[in-house]
Amino acid sequence: MKGTSPDVEVHSSQEPWWRRGVIYQIYPRSFQDSNGDGIGDIRGIIDRLDYLVWLGIDAVWISPIFFSPMADFGYDIADYRKIDPLFGTLTDFDQLIEAAHRRGIRILLDYVPNHSSDRHQWFLEARSSRDNPRRDFYIWRDAAPDGGPPNNWQSEFGGSAWELDAATGQYYYHAFLKEQPDLNWRNPEVRREMYDVLRFWLDRGVDGFRVDVMWHLIKDAEFRDNPQNPDWTEDMPPHKSVLSIYSCDQEEVHDVVSEMRAVLDEYGGDRLLIGEIYLPIARLVAYYGRDLRGAHLPFNFRLIEAQWDARHIERQIVEYEAALPEGGWPNWVLSNHDKPRIASRVGRDQARVAAMMLLTLRGTPTIYYGDEIGMNDAPIPPERVQDPFELRVPGRGFGRDPQRTPMQWDNTVNAGFSTGSPWLPLAPDKDSFNVEAERSDPHSMLSLYRRLIAFRRENDALNLGRYASVEADSCVLAYLRETENDRYLIALNLGPEPAVLETPGQCRIVISTEGKAEGEIVEEKLHLQGNEGVLAEMMS
Structure with missing residues (x-):
């Protein structure tokens, strides 16, 4: 067994909070409804903060809650400084900030600078x-x-x-709906206005932002036609028929990102700037900016888009690590509000393995609400479809409603989400897969997430240590996380059949996704069940 990737610098204990932290994405319409209208709201989030503390979450990223006609469910903003009445009031928001900060949880808002509502x-x-x-x-x-x-x-x-x-x-x-006209970020006055929007929320205590479609902000000054995509097929989204080399990811966008970063830096070094960027790795890492003065975390969607194969994912990890600029901090995501949930993509057994991967890879993990209880994409009857993408391109499987269904809290009416009629239907398995049912089950997905988060928090090797690949065969992905004092082996069987890994020394099992005996000593060969992940402490 040998490491096949270069060591990555171990950072000091003075690192910013987000290098050690775990981020949790809330889609607010679907998290918790406090007033019975069937739509989640700010007071609902406040009511569930203690759950997030119990889970071990450090920061919450909230999808848009600003004043909006809701053509794209909040991503069409008519006033950047107002809370939409569906979600509550500015007073509610201020109370959320206070309540979260009192519990040690930071609040990140979704900043949507590429476009406004046509009613702005x-x-x-x-x-x-x-x-x-x-x-x-x-x-x-x-x-x-x-x-x-x-x-x-x-x-x-x-x-x-x-x-x-x-x-x-x-x-x-309009890069999206006609109700979402794109702002002209080449106009200095637009920049000034939009940076003042950031300051408005930072002044209220916000800890950072996730920037929607960051790579779209600047367009080609000559408005040249995009080239046709020679690989486009009918089963791909229509916009993929052209290669968007002129309509996004222009060189000048990096000046905008560095200016956004400078606004956050006015408020101290612990405010976080995340960028939503769906680009190949080589172009993604440019968004860290010159001298790391861009986004702290350009979102890395490799695990969302990856073929679920050990060798493929290993290549993705190694290529990403190698592409990072010196000092750039990695990050990982399994699911989000735009892409199918991990449990639906790979099955619940593999979703447990994926959880171990997410929480042991080097870098900041982001958990999508409900993934920690194994939520699946829910079937949406045609008459209940809400997503404008599905309504414009029906029956093609591009709709995002299935991964946005209400959080499953318990087995009461509407899974404890609302006393009213939920805006989207709940999943059929809500009575079995919910927080209340899983909280008391030591073998549940929720218990696994909580244990992994806690162990990660307590061990520098997992949150700040080096990453090194470990040679493995067949369906096994294996790697080490290590500091000068501690070494951990992570072995993930991405297939349904048993597998054997030759370990790089004697190790002691700490956590197994399938209940393998904790404390068991493994000398040379680690026998993995199908769909099993193991976290083990190296002893030699």
């Missing part, structure tokens, strides 16, 4: 006339010579990304 006052003014002072807050172009859209850029939700404004005779650009 800025856009209402911008479309009122071509010479309105707000006109250049958005992206306007004349029609093509044939009268059609200015170029071939595609909306992420299908169809052209250009919408003709009949009143002024120009097209405006």
